[in-house]
Amino acid sequence: MMAGTIGSSMGVLIFLLDTVFSLSIKPVAKGLLQLVNTIAGGTISIVGNMLVLIARVMGLLNEGRLLRVEEKNILQEVFQASLDPKKITIAYFPFWHKYFFTLHNTIYSPHKDQSIPPHLLVHESVHVWQYHHEGTKYLAEALLAQIQYGIKNIPGNAYDWTAELSRGKTDWGNFNKEAAAKLIEEIWKEGEACILSNEAEPVEVENGCGVFFRMSAEDYNRKPRFISKRNHQDYTDLAIESMLMLRSKK
């Protein structure tokens, strides 16, 4: 509830700040927005921690589990040294049976057996990465995006990274926090490895399950490719830049 109230106020604030943006005093508005996000993110973080603590004391929430070897391997391939999979835990969240969500280093699963499909593990781990490298303001920024663009499964929602491109954000680092996580998830799911002969045309294409992240620059016969199922356009360059940006943080 508290997060919802903060979220609504933030929604009004972002509307006001958007208006300020249109008045061409961008640096001031940007600074203000950063400050608001930092305060709101910190508040959500504290309230979230308190709720988790209360639920644990009441025996409603368990400590969760560490990642399994195969899950750690997936994250190692995607994030390399920019995220330590040993810090992540998965816990069953008994109050909400629809969505996965992440608070700090814990990914909450709606499943009693604390399971998580690999592509969602990648998505939620991007939020852990955001927490580690950008602080708790990622919480406010993710929530704001959900309020501003919606979470309904329609084009232009908070998760639609192609909509971020249309809004003029060409850099993965500037995408809203949900769109940023969704792009990495979709590269993991849909990215391809093209095995090349001497001709330009690939002789074989491997796809899915993180193959895009398993190629190295020395792999001259295999080239990464990412054609999005959203609009069948080739976003290989964006995918490579985003992957490198993700991995560049230590």
Ligand SMILES: [Zn+2]
């Ligand atoms: Zn997310």
